[in-house]
Amino acid sequence: MMHANKRKKVEENGWKVGNADDFLGLTPEESAYIEMKLALSHSLKENRRKKDLSQVELAKLIKSSQSRVAKMEAGDPGVSIDLLMRALLALGASSEEVGKVISSGKPQAA
């Protein structure tokens, strides 16, 4: 379950974590995992804006709440990748697009 200790530490800091594998002694796996999440967050925000939706509207669309959408986009540690991916798919993203976002770590407009 991801070492609990480091996880704790990371969560306390909210992992602003620019986008790096730097920072505290995260294993490469942990870093990769976090970067994937951040990339998905970023992409979610972009896709939502591109569609001119408010967080409230997106929340309705995915049957969630505005606060959770905000947390998703903020890369909140309490949000799962499952949820982020489902939100992206609900916004119309394809598997290919989601895959690209995960691969790259980073933006990915579409």
Added chain:
Amino acid sequence: MMHANKRKKVEENGWKVGNADDFLGLTPEESAYIEMKLALSHSLKENRRKKDLSQVELAKLIKSSQSRVAKMEAGDPGVSIDLLMRALLALGASSEEVGKVISSGKPQAA
């Protein structure tokens, strides 16, 4: 949260779901999500075998249990994508590889 109803139905059937978007009236998003999970499951099994690890060994590696590894590989509905991705990363897969698996839905050796 994925409509609960359909989800129920799918879970009851354990979604053997060959690998298709066929089956019951799943929305495209739901299908895509399920296929991603199955693709990751499949990839996990392949990667583990390629390294000649038993489920017990992999379980130790990712600090989980043999039974959960079996469920991951079986595409059990009670296993999250988060866990599948972490397992793949722990096996040494790169973000790019994980992204490819998710994009394609399907094998993806490496």
Added chain:
DNA sequence: CGAGTATATGTCATATTCGACATGATGCCA
């Protein structure tokens, strides 16, 4: 036929994640 190894399946207590709600903060326009 055992015994050993690998994988599958079911259950359970605990941990994590969820949606919802309240509330704060910011920006904008009249």
Added chain:
DNA sequence: TGGCATCATGTCGAATATGACATATACTCG
């Protein structure tokens, strides 16, 4: 200045995922 819309943050009970364990099913190799 005061609404008004948007996004952020904190908390909470309910829902879901987790690791561990027991146990069942193969599939070898003597």
